[in-house]
Amino acid sequence: MRDTNHRQPVRRIVICGGGTAGWMAAAAISKVLGKLLDIKLIESEEIGTVGVGEATIPTLTNFHNVLEINEQEFMAETQATFKLGISFEGWRNVGENYIHSFGTTGVDHWTAGFQHFWHSGVQRGLAGDYGDYCLELKASQENRFAHLPNNGMNYAYHLDASRYAKYLRRLSEPRGVQRIEGKIVRFSKHENGDVRSVVLASGQEIEGDMFIDCTGFRALLIGEAMDEPVTDWSEWLFCDRAIAVQTEAVGAPVPLTRSMAHQAGWQWRIPLQHRVGNGIVFSSRHLDEETAARQLMANVEGRALIEPRVIKFKPCQRRQTWKGNVVGIGLSSGFLEPIESTSIHLIQRSVIRLMQMFPSDGIQQADIDEYNAQCNSEIDHIRDFIILHYHVNNRTDSQFWIDAREMSIPDSLRHRIELFRETGRVFRIPNELFAENSWIQVMLGQGMMPKSHHQTADLMGDEELKAFLGGIKSRIDRTVVQLPTHQAYVERYCGRPDRGARAA
Incomplete structure (x- = not known):
């Protein structure tokens, strides 16, 4: 032993x-x-x-703080751009898109999350789209960005x-x-x-x-x-191949990673300062490599800088x-x-x-056991979140999406889906990566509307709820219109690493 x-x-x-x-x-x-x-x-x-x-998520900024990294220097060296979220295109159904942003949406009450007030507003004809109440989402739609006081904008990087x-x-x-x-x-x-x-x-x-x-x-x-x-x-995540290629940049970089669904998986587009990263992820049971490569190259912008590379994974x-x-x-x-x-x-x-x-x-074995337990718990939660994107869909155009919708899913994910569908509630397990708003954005984005909401939201009269929702939206709109374009901000911010103050 x-x-x-x-x-x-x-x-x-x-x-x-x-x-x-x-x-x-x-x-x-x-x-x-x-x-x-x-x-x-x-x-x-x-x-x-x-x-x-x-493409990264906002936690990388914490890692860089530990390393005492100068952000401007880092972005200049890695030709990075800012990222406010991910645009999911065609995931719910062909031609239907949504954004999973890095921000919080609306204002929560201690008894219930903002989604309950929004849902009550929808039922009463008083609310707009859920994304109208998220600063990062609206800024990404307008292709705008800036550092805001008190870390008022959550962001990550493309690098x-x-x-x-x-x-x-x-x-x-x-x-x-x-x-x-x-x-x-x-x-x-x-x-x-x-x-x-x-x-x-x-x-x-x-x-x-x-x-x-x-x-x-x-x-x-x-x-x-x-x-x-x-x-x-593999029983839940069918994709086992990727093909990656880099292309020249032909337009202004947007502060979003694009995730474009296709008949057997999805394609990414990641805009950097000097080029664009592209790739297609697919299931080899539903699509062959040659067809996938042709599909990828038919849907990129700009001249290819390298030969497409096939990556096999499990x-x-x-x-x-x-x-x-x-x-x-x-x-x-x-x-x-x-x-x-x-x-x-x-x-x-x-x-x-x-x-x-x-x-x-x-x-010590006790350290090993605790480390592994934490790793396994974290990855299981992320796994469930990824399965959610595939399982909750309305696509009928290919067997891949039908199979994903009809598959049996982990009990842990099934509980989250049923809880939100029936009550509008979400929960966060301690130390879990994705917060409540991430789950809400994706579940709503994939077409899942709750059947009910917390009764606290109904205590607001129409005028009070209208003013509450309208005030949030107005504050966001006023902020977004004052932001510079993403490209202009990146060019100014990354022009010289020693440039001191962040723009507002």
Whole structure:
């Protein structure tokens, strides 16, 4: 039986693999614990990265605050633009679109969320579209953006993933991270089953106390060395292929990621300052690769800058992402398609969680168990949220969408759907990524209207409710009309990294 409690202090960290995952890990560990640790990162120029995680969610700003990153410098270096949400086009039905924004909508009462007052207003003919009461959503529709006082605008970024990794490398190396060029060809293990070292093609052997597996889908350590199996979610998430291509920018970048549904999946469009990231995600059971590639290239704007790249994947998660002295971060730990731009967030959460539980005095099974329990709980909630987009639809144009609507779904998701459909209520589990308003926006956007609402909303008379809703909408409209266009703001803000004050 393998001893999982190791009293030997952890001093030597070996990060296997670079890319976004490897360098995010290196940047955070070196910033927090760099003075106490020997940190090595091994990557090979021969091995490419998947590199499609170019859209993010607002939590990345918190990560950058920890790293003390200058936002203007970061955006200039990665050719980033701002992002206020995701435009879901054709998901509910062909020709029907909605936006999942990063903002809050309306004003809640302590007894009931804003959606109950809005629903009462709809029934009385007093309310507009649910999105009319969200600043970020209205700003994205008008293609406007600015930093507002008191963090009054929630936002994320579109970024060049390759440049982001290089940018983080420039931050990490002065903090003590040693980058080693080389391809890992094998590993050696201790008698207790932990990894002792990795060996490069050059013959160089690198020992460590803890290994962070950022080798992507190869999962060289957490998958091969530690033989950790995955939980397969293909019964709920049919898509198992993606084709990615970069194109030249031919228009002003919008502060939205576009997610355009097609007959067997969806297509993304991510606008950067210097180019556009494009890709198609699809089910190989419902669409062949050749047809998918033609469909992608027929629906891009601008000249292709690279040859389209096919990415095969399985929607899954390692049952344990920390096993022994190996922690899998990024694609090595599992994969959820990037429909809600969670790829970089999951890397960030894994890194931060590891920092919070870092085994300085030796690896303990209790830490491993807690880490894995938190990872599994978080990914299950995100999985359910992604399944929601597919399952709740009104499309009848293809078998893919019919199959998604008719499939059996996890009980945890079924409960959320039934609760909202019957009562208009939503809930947030502690530490869950997506807040109530995200669930509401997607459920309404996918065509699910609650049958009822909280009776508190009916205590307002027509004039009072009309004034309440109208006041929220008017304040948002007044703010949006004063905002500069997104492109103008990006050009001004990213023109020079040392430019001090944020525009209002």
